[in-house]
Amino acid sequence: MDLTKAVYATGRRKCAVARVWLSKGDTGFTVNKRQINEYFRRPNLLMDVQRPLELAGGADHYGVWSTVKGGGEAGQAGAIRH
Secondary structure, X not given: OOHHHOEEEEEEEOOEEEXXXXXXOOOEEEEOOEEHHHHOOOHHHXXXXXXXXXXXXXXXXXXXXXXXXXXXXXXXXXXXXX
């Protein structure tokens, strides 16, 4: 993913902090250098994180690269979603 052309945002929920880069053209979703389905094993958290991109119609057009730390699984998923 070319991070020089990406859009950056920070999301927070509870004690979790996520840094997220959104890049047009690339597809895929990575969290802490792992595929999203490897990082979030619970289906409800996986859907929670992917839902904003699906609602905006960008799931097939944008790639997401993120780092997250702090909090638990649900807090991290919420921070990425924000």
